[in-house]
Structure formats: structure tokens, C-alpha cells
Amino acid sequence: MEALESIIGEINGIVWGWPMLILILGVGFFMSLGLKLMPILKLGTGFKLLVGGTHAKEGEESEGEIPPYQALMTAMSATVGTGNIAGVATAVFLGGPGALFWMWLTALVGMATKYSEAVLAVKYREVDEEGNHVGGPMYYIKNGLGKKWTWLGTAFAIFGAIAGFGIGNTVQSNSIAQVIEANFAVPTLVTGLIAMVLVGAVLMGGIKRIGSVAGALVPFMAAAYIVAGLVVLSINADQIGPAFALIIESAFTGHAAEGGFAGAAVWAAIRFGVARGVFSNEAGLGSAPIAHAAAQTKDPVRQGLIAMLGTFLDTLIVCTVTGLVIITSGVWTSGESGAALTSAAFADALPGIGNYLVAISLAIFAFTTIIGWSFYGEKCVEFLFGVKAIKPYRILWILAIPLGAALSLDFVWLVADTLNAMMAIPNLIAIAILSPVVFKLTREYFERQNGTLASQTK
Numbered sequence: 001m002e003a004l005e006s007i008i009g010e011i012n013g014i015v016w017g018w019p020m021l022i023l024i025l026g027v028g029f030f031m032s033l034g035l036k037l038m039p040i041l042k043l044g045t046g047f048k049l050l051v052g053g054t055h056a057k058e059g060e061e062s063e064g065e066i067p068p069y070q071a072l073m074t075a076m077s078a079t080v081g082t083g084n085i086a087g088v089a090t091a092v093f094l095g096g097p098g099a100l101f102w103m104w105l106t107a108l109v110g111m112a113t114k115y116s117e118a119v120l121a122v123k124y125r126e127v128d129e130e131g132n133h134v135g136g137p138m139y140y141i142k143n144g145l146g147k148k149w150t151w152l153g154t155a156f157a158i159f160g161a162i163a164g165f166g167i168g169n170t171v172q173s174n175s176i177a178q179v180i181e182a183n184f185a186v187p188t189l190v191t192g193l194i195a196m197v198l199v200g201a202v203l204m205g206g207i208k209r210i211g212s213v214a215g216a217l218v219p220f221m222a223a224a225y226i227v228a229g230l231v232v233l234s235i236n237a238d239q240i241g242p243a244f245a246l247i248i249e250s251a252f253t254g255h256a257a258e259g260g261f262a263g264a265a266v267w268a269a270i271r272f273g274v275a276r277g278v279f280s281n282e283a284g285l286g287s288a289p290i291a292h293a294a295a296q297t298k299d300p301v302r303q304g305l306i307a308m309l310g311t312f313l314d315t316l317i318v319c320t321v322t323g324l325v326i327i328t329s330g331v332w333t334s335g336e337s338g339a340a341l342t343s344a345a346f347a348d349a350l351p352g353i354g355n356y357l358v359a360i361s362l363a364i365f366a367f368t369t370i371i372g373w374s375f376y377g378e379k380c381v382e383f384l385f386g387v388k389a390i391k392p393y394r395i396l397w398i399l400a401i402p403l404g405a406a407l408s409l410d411f412v413w414l415v416a417d418t419l420n421a422m423m424a425i426p427n428l429i430a431i432a433i434l435s436p437v438v439f440k441l442t443r444e445y446f447e448r449q450n451g452t453l454a455s456q457t458k
Helices: 002-015 018-034 043-051 068-079 082-095 098-123 137-145 147-184 188-203 206-235 237-253 266-281 288-292 300-329 338-349 354-385 387-405 409-433 435-457
Strands: none
Touching (some): 018 266, 018 409, 043 068, 043 300, 068 288, 082 098, 082 266, 082 354, 098 137, 098 409, 137 147, 147 354, 147 387, 188 354, 188 387, 206 338, 206 354, 266 300, 266 409, 288 300, 300 338, 300 435, 354 387, 409 435
């Protein structure tokens, strides 16, 4: 096991080196500039479309399987997970408070990346032999770049099908089991088996049931967690200003050893901030567009405007709440890491209940992530082997849940982190090459919108 961890650790160091950070941030900056900062400037437009996207537009029912709102909630069910609780804490533990700044930056440029992914997913989606709309990086690589690039789409599908068992399954079940055992003394295997049964019950209904469950559960769980976080921040209100100052300063100077914190250079803040940011919001991974491809819409840009909200809500709202709670509490120097650090921060302000709030939140977050990522993995294996491969993959997915609950957390995080990068590479290459398509569709969409507004005012 140690030898395997060492090998994966070496690979991880390579795939998350400077080239990967430049690729993720570079493509995000490139798309942001090419779109003239539209994802940030049109954030309000995205929310208006989201409110109107709870049901399919008239005449578009045949264009997808789930309403645009449910497509976003399905994508967010996969992104709002352990990364928002344990991932943020791990980033602060390894990279210092400055890591949070680099998570913010990753999210700001990631909005353009997520927007572009969804636009391409709807533009180049297909209808499979069962009549369902399928899309994502493997399809926009195949249909957008041509047959000579099909191998790149195949590579993404292979990485995605395998990565799902890490980022979307075992990492999540492991986190659920560990936090439930620590707070409620329930054996990890028991928790894993319960999660397996619950996930299996949802997956039997396919994307429509997944979308329905996500549409109901994701908004509730996110709002409840944010409210709990705001309560803690109101208690630590006098520390919010110093916390922001510490975050900005540490982002560019690093942070010396303090208490149980081992110290971190600027490189560590950037590396872990970007890595954990991508792990949380998945902008650039190519996972979310697989869900958005199933949306009931005829307009790629409209779905892209809704899709980009996922990155904003996930990182700039939920992750920021977690990060500020940890830093304002002062417990980030205690030597704790992961979910235990977040639990300690909440418990510091809310003794007796804070740790239980985190435990329950993490369990629900991780549960929905397992459900969302199962759909991603299924579509990857469908691309590789056809619809006949979905049921066997689904069975393996369900069986992996209790197995993940008993694995080493450090090893699981390492594998998931590595596979994240392996997925991102082919997807980011495709987005960069297909950027003219994104720019053209975006320009045409807003020209139509402006033309409509102009005609209405005459």
C-alpha cells in the first residue's frame, strides 16, 4: 500500500505542477477575456434565467430530459460536497489562509470555464439509442473537433469513469462514515451500507429521479449550511476584517508556522487553493456539462448562463462561508485538518451543537454528490461501451460505497486529486480549441436579445 501511495503521490506532483495550474487558470482567463467578462457582468441575467428555468419552455419538452433548473441542481449536487467542508479545511491546513484567495480566483475565472462547458455540451449533444440526450466533453470533442480528436474524448471518458469512483464515490462515503462515527459513534461499515441502500433507491429512477431529488435537496441543504455559517460569523464578527486581511496577505507572502500549523509558502497557498477550488466547483473538469446536456432547452447560451451559477454559489458563497468560519475562529492553527477542522471551528462558536451541524451537513452534501457523480460516470461508460454498460457500472458504483467508507482518507483524497487533473487536461484542451464557437454563439445570443429589447421599445 505504501508503494502504491508513493507512486500515485509522484504522479500527483506531476499533474498538479505548474503546467496544470497554468492550464486551469490560463484557459479560465482566456475564456473570461474572450467573453469580455460576460459571466461576471451577466451574473444577474443567469439568476433570472434560473428562476424561469424551473420548468421547460413551451415546445422544448422534447429537447431534453429535465428542466434547466434541475440540470443545475444535478450538477450542484455533485459539486456541493466534501470539498465545501473538508476540502476548504484541507486547503487552509496545507496552504494557509491565503489558499482561500486562490480558491476565489479559481472560481472567478472558473465561471467562464463552466459557462463554456455547458454551451458546448448543449451545442454538440446527441440522442442515444434509448432516446435520451447525452453530452459532455467526450461528445463536444468528437462532434466539435472531428474524428481525428476522438481519442481525446475517449481519454476523458476513461478518466471520468474511473475518477468518479474517487471524487464522486469513495471520497464522499469515506467522509460520511468518518464524520458520523466521530459524532454519533456509528461504525463506518454500517454508515456505508445505509448510504449504499439510499443511493441505490435513487439511482434506479435514472436522471429524472436524480434531477427531482437534487432539485429538492440541494437548495435546502445549501441554504441551511449557509445560515449556520452566518450565525457563527455573527458571533465572530470582530474577526472578519482581520481574517480578510490575513487571507490577502498570506496569498502573496505565505504564512509562517504558528501553533499546530506547519507553515506554508506562497506556492503551497496557490497549489492547494487551486486544487481544492477545482475539486469543489469542478470548473474545467468537464463533469458538470454532462448534466447540463440533459436540460430541456434549445439554446446553449441560455443553459450556459445558468450553469455558471454553480461555480459562483459553490465556491464564492459556500466555500467562503466555511473558510471564514475556520479563520475567524482561530482554530486553523490547532493542527486539525479536513472535516475535523471545520467541526472544531463551528463547535468553537456553537459549543455542543456546532460539530453536529457540520456532521449532518457533510453527510447530506456527500450523499447528493454520490448521486450526481453516478450519472457522470454512467454517461462516460455509455460513450465507451454503449447503454448496455450502464447497469453493470451502476451496480459497481453502489457496491463501492461501503468499500470507500472503510478506506484510508489520505489515500482516497490523493487518488481523487490525481484523477481530477487527468480529467481536466483533455477537457481544457477542447475548450481552448472550440473557444471560437463559444464566442460566436454568445455574441449571436446577446445580439438577438438586444434586438428584441430594441424592437419592444419602439
